[in-house]
Amino acid sequence: MAEQSPSTDRIFAAPGAGPPTVSPGGPQDSPRLVLVAIAVVVAALVWLVRLARRSSELTPDYLAEVVLYALSAACVVMLLALGFVLARNLIKILAERRRAVPFARFRSKLVAALLGLTLIPSMLVLIVGSEVIRSSAERWFSAPIDDVLRSANAIARGVYQDQQQAAEDRAGRLAARLATVDLARLPEETLRDIVAEERAVGGGNVVDIYLIEIDEAGEAATTRLVEVADPFLPPGYPRASADALAASLAAGNVESASAEPLSDGAELLRGAAVVRAAGDGPVVGVVVASIVLSGDLTAHARRINGAFGTYNQLRVLTRPVTGVYLSFFLMTTLMILIAATWLGTYVAKRITRPVLHLAEGARQIGTGDLDHRIEPESSDEFGGMIEAFNAMAADLSTSQRKLIRSRGDLEHKTRETERRRRYIETILERIATGVISIDSAGRLTTVNAAAVRLLSLDATVIGEPAALIFKRPDLAPLDAMLREARRGAFGRAAREVALARGGRECHLAVAATTLPGERGLDGVVMVFDDVTPLFRAQRVATWRDVARRLAHEIKNPLTPIQLCAERLRRNFSTAAPETRELVNECTSTIIGEVEALKGLVDEFSHFARLPSPRAVPTDINFLLADILGLYAGLFHGITIEATYDPGLPVVRLDPDQIRRVVVNLVDNAAAALGGDRGLTSEPGGIIGVATYHDVTNHVARVTVSDNGPGIAEVDRDKLFLPYFSTKGRGSGLGLAIVRRIVVEHGGSIEVTENRPRGTRFSIELPCGASALDDTSVIAPAEGDRV
Amino acid sequence: MRHTLSNLPVLLVLVVLAAVPVAVLAQDEVEITTLAREDHLLVSLELPGGYSDDVREAVASGLETTFNFDVELRRAIAYWPDETVDRASIAASVSLDGLTGRYRVVRMVNGAVVDVRIVEEEGAARELLTTMERLPLFSTRDLETNGDYGVRVRMERRPRTSWFRWPWDRAAAFGRASFTFLP
Numbered sequence: 001m002a003e004q005s006p007s008t009d010r011i012f013a014a015p016g017a018g019p020p021t022v023s024p025g026g027p028q029d030s031p032r033l034v035l036v037a038i039a040v041v042v043a044a045l046v047w048l049v050r051l052a053r054r055s056s057e058l059t060p061d062y063l064a065e066v067v068l069y070a071l072s073a074a075c076v077v078m079l080l081a082l083g084f085v086l087a088r089n090l091i092k093i094l095a096e097r098r099r100a101v102p103f104a105r106f107r108s109k110l111v112a113a114l115l116g117l118t119l120i121p122s123m124l125v126l127i128v129g130s131e132v133i134r135s136s137a138e139r140w141f142s143a144p145i146d147d148v149l150r151s152a153n154a155i156a157r158g159v160y161q162d163q164q165q166a167a168e169d170r171a172g173r174l175a176a177r178l179a180t181v182d183l184a185r186l187p188e189e190t191l192r193d194i195v196a197e198e199r200a201v202g203g204g205n206v207v208d209i210y211l212i213e214i215d216e217a218g219e220a221a222t223t224r225l226v227e228v229a230d231p232f233l234p235p236g237y238p239r240a241s242a243d244a245l246a247a248s249l250a251a252g253n254v255e256s257a258s259a260e261p262l263s264d265g266a267e268l269l270r271g272a273a274v275v276r277a278a279g280d281g282p283v284v285g286v287v288v289a290s291i292v293l294s295g296d297l298t299a300h301a302r303r304i305n306g307a308f309g310t311y312n313q314l315r316v317l318t319r320p321v322t323g324v325y326l327s328f329f330l331m332t333t334l335m336i337l338i339a340a341t342w343l344g345t346y347v348a349k350r351i352t353r354p355v356l357h358l359a360e361g362a363r364q365i366g367t368g369d370l371d372h373r374i375e376p377e378s379s380d381e382f383g384g385m386i387e388a389f390n391a392m393a394a395d396l397s398t399s400q401r402k403l404i405r406s407r408g409d410l411e412h413k414t415r416e417t418e419r420r421r422r423y424i425e426t427i428l429e430r431i432a433t434g435v436i437s438i439d440s441a442g443r444l445t446t447v448n449a450a451a452v453r454l455l456s457l458d459a460t461v462i463g464e465p466a467a468l469i470f471k472r473p474d475l476a477p478l479d480a481m482l483r484e485a486r487r488g489a490f491g492r493a494a495r496e497v498a499l500a501r502g503g504r505e506c507h508l509a510v511a512a513t514t515l516p517g518e519r520g521l522d523g524v525v526m527v528f529d530d531v532t533p534l535f536r537a538q539r540v541a542t543w544r545d546v547a548r549r550l551a552h553e554i555k556n557p558l559t560p561i562q563l564c565a566e567r568l569r570r571n572f573s574t575a576a577p578e579t580r581e582l583v584n585e586c587t588s589t590i591i592g593e594v595e596a597l598k599g600l601v602d603e604f605s606h607f608a609r610l611p612s613p614r615a616v617p618t619d620i621n622f623l624l625a626d627i628l629g630l631y632a633g634l635f636h637g638i639t640i641e642a643t644y645d646p647g648l649p650v651v652r653l654d655p656d657q658i659r660r661v662v663v664n665l666v667d668n669a670a671a672a673l674g675g676d677r678g679l680t681s682e683p684g685g686i687i688g689v690a691t692y693h694d695v696t697n698h699v700a701r702v703t704v705s706d707n708g709p710g711i712a713e714v715d716r717d718k719l720f721l722p723y724f725s726t727k728g729r730g731s732g733l734g735l736a737i738v739r740r741i742v743v744e745h746g747g748s749i750e751v752t753e754n755r756p757r758g759t760r761f762s763i764e765l766p767c768g769a770s771a772l773d774d775t776s777v778i779a780p781a782e783g784d785r786v
Numbered sequence: 787m788r789h790t791l792s793n794l795p796v797l798l799v800l801v802v803l804a805a806v807p808v809a810v811l812a813q814d815e816v817e818i819t820t821l822a823r824e825d826h827l828l829v830s831l832e833l834p835g836g837y838s839d840d841v842r843e844a845v846a847s848g849l850e851t852t853f854n855f856d857v858e859l860r861r862a863i864a865y866w867p868d869e870t871v872d873r874a875s876i877a878a879s880v881s882l883d884g885l886t887g888r889y890r891v892v893r894m895v896n897g898a899v900v901d902v903r904i905v906e907e908e909g910a911a912r913e914l915l916t917t918m919e920r921l922p923l924f925s926t927r928d929l930e931t932n933g934d935y936g937v938r939v940r941m942e943r944r945p946r947t948s949w950f951r952w953p954w955d956r957a958a959a960f961g962r963a964s965f966t967f968l969p
Contacts, residue, residue: 305884312847323949
């Protein structure tokens with residue numbers, strides 16, 4: 001009868017046991033339980049019918065006491081059950097309507113309709129049936145029947161009481177007769193004769209005469225003196241009642257009659273009377289006279305009396321007996337109402353529950369629970385709808401799993417793409433090659449750090465039009481390449497471009513590649529490689545080759561020239577003084593110039609034949625201190641300030657070649673300060689020598705600076721070229737050799753302005769484990785050797 | 787379900803209230819007299835209105851009519867329900883023999899027959915049915931001197947003549963008497 005909400009119907013399967021399903025309902029909806037309930041109701045109805053049919057066999061008292069109590073209790077229980085069911089359903093319906101549960105109104109209307117359809121006829125039947133029972137009960141006691149029974153009972157009672165009175169009368173007459181004799185001394189025969197005489201006159205089937213004696217305690221005791229009985233009396237008829245009656249009278253009681261049933265259905269009616277001495281003296285005896293009432297007469301009298309008694313009892317118990325039959329009706333009505341209420345809720349639930357389950361299932365599907373299933377309860381149209389719903393949910397679930405797998409793959413690919421993008425970005429940011437990409441609209445989309453550095457761009461130029469950025473005068477060649485590329489002049493082109501950077505020339509190898517798209521040009525990628533070091537190295541190599549050839553071609557004829565000049569001097573040693581003087585002067589000039597040319601050729605040869613460095617682990621600080629120690633007191637007015645980084649590690653280098661580098665730089669600094677060796681310069685000149693360990697870039701940096709007049713910016717880039725000198729003397733190969741030594745050690749050297757004045761040379765040499773182990777970086781190329 | 791269960795007491799109260807009119811039917815009074823003698827408490831009961839017309843009619847019809855008296859000896863406790871010290875039952879039944887016109891009255895105390903009388907007068911039968919004189923129902927040995935006690939009597943009558951029998955039907959007659967025990 002109880003109803004269960006869909007939410008409590010749900011039973012989720014264990015993990016791995018398949019999709020969760022909705023059970024068909026609570027245990028109260030079990031068909032077996034429903035059958036049992038119907039069987040119980042039917043059994044109760046059958047019991048009621050049988051009880052009603054047997055009610056006529058039951059005594060009114062039993063009906064009024066036992067049956068009525070049982071039925072009343074059952075009615076109360078069923079009334080409570082009905083109230084409970086009604087209240088529960090009412091509250092439930094109200095709550096469902098308040099919560100706007102789907103089909104709540106429909107269910108309430110359906111239950112109300114079924115209940116109303118049952119309640120109205122049931123109540124009508126109850127009212128009409130009750131009235132019929134009440135009127136029937138009134139007709140049980142009609143006047144004719146009442147008169148007949150009353151008269152018959154009066155007759156039977158009269159006959160019975162007449163016999164009783166006759167027995168009492170005989171006992172009284174015999175007692176009066178015995179009052180004249182001495183009962184205690186009268187012989188038994190005499191007494192029997194007196195009794196016989198009296199029986200002959202008045203009749204009597206049995207006569208008992210008792211003598212009363214008073215004992216010491218004052219109690220009266222009776223002793224039977226004689227008993228005279230008819231011979232037709234059944235043997236063994238009871239005498240105790242006569243003794244009891246006599247004793248009762250002897251004790252002073254007024255009860256003088258009794259009745260004793262006999263074995264053949266007859267009844268022995270007794271009457272008793274006391275015997276008083278001299279008529280009004282003390283009680284001395286008791287006479288008990290008994291008359292046998294025949295069995296037939298007794299039976300008829302009893303039957304008539306019993307029928308009248310039952311009739312009267314029924315009249316007395318009219319209300320409870322009527323209540324019994326009304327209870328039958330009431331109980332049946334209550335059972336019908338309870339069954340109707342339950343049936344209403346059951347039918348409403350059977351109708352609406354599949355739809356509710358579908359609604360709940362749709363809600364679950366909507367919340368993403370695609371494994372939600374509904375167990376079909378029937379094979380009808382509702383069952384078909386539920387099957388279709390489950391199929392739809394299964395399809396959705398399958399599609400969702402595929403979608404999840406696809407999303408997973410896509411996410412994986414996205415992550416892979418992102419990883420590759422970060423990888424490429426990292427490479428782009430770390431490589432020394434500059435990369436710029438320009439989209440089809442001509443805007444910069446990618447500018448890596450190397451491009452920013454090489455082109456001296458701002459990192460925020462991304463998104464700006466490339467034409468605007470390349471409008472800068474120094475980037476004009478790039479703008480021209482970009483325009484050519486966008487015009488489709490070439491698919492991929494490489495060109496070497498020289499850009500001016502702070503007065504220095506920067507050589508870039510630029511490659512422009514167009515990116516063809518589906519709708520034409522998607523963009524352009526420009527790649528820049530700083531080939532300035534390579535360019536310089538090529539120039540140095542060229543100069544070395546020239547020097548080697550010059551040395552070879554020039555030095556060979558010099559010796560014959562010198563020998564010829566000396567021979568001329570010797571031949572003309574005996575000539576006239578004017579001639580000899582002229583010859584000496586000319587030959588001296590020739591020999592002097594030849595010597596100068598030899599010195600020059602030797603410098604060239606040395607530059608060309610600079611040996612490969614023999615690197616050994618060297619403490620640069622110690623090496624510098626050793627070198628600077630040679631300058632102690634050498635310059636006047638110039639102070640050499642040395643600053644050593646104590647954390648500078650040991651570096652693999654050729655100490656002799658580095659010594660030459662440092663000496664060259666210090667000499668140049670001293671020359672800039674006007675203090676060549678042994679000369680006195682202007683006071684206040686400072687030459688700074690310092691070391692620094694750049695941990696981040698793994699280099700050891702050595703700087704040599706001066707506070708001299710400095711070098712013009714336009715000359716700085718030419719300082720390291722052979723035969724370039726700002727001093728107006730010398731071969732101009734010093735700094736070229738310095739650069740070559742540094743480069744062959746895997747390092748670099750650059751010159752910058754010293755603040756506030758002067759020039760600063762900065763040498764960077766690789767250090768660290770790799771620099772110590774790697775000897776290839778200082779191995780000169782084969783072609784570089786002269 | 788929880789809502790319904792929470793309303794169940796209300797429903798029960800409503801049902802009980804609906805039954806109150808049935809329970810408030812007229813109730814006879816039992817007059818009680820107690821007397822302590824020796825080791826017993828003698829209880830006398832009288833039911834003046836007990837032999838009603840319904841009872842007379844039932845007796846006259848030959849139905850055995852029984853008055854069952856449930857007698858409780860209770861000790862009064864302040865601010866608390868009385869404590870039942872002892873309990874006794876008395877039954878008096880009368881049946882009329884329609885042929886002889888004699889009334890047979892049987893009295894029982896605690897299930898034992900103590901008296902059987904056959905009387906011819908209805909008045910005598912009524913007297914025997916409604917009046918109990920000095921019945922030694924309870925022992926006074928365990929009673930406290932100067933203690934406040936009470937005797938409560940509820941009488942049930944058979945046969946009942948009401949339409950229905952409710953579980954909460956009141957007794958047909960009720961009486962109460964208090965006394966201070968003085969040995």
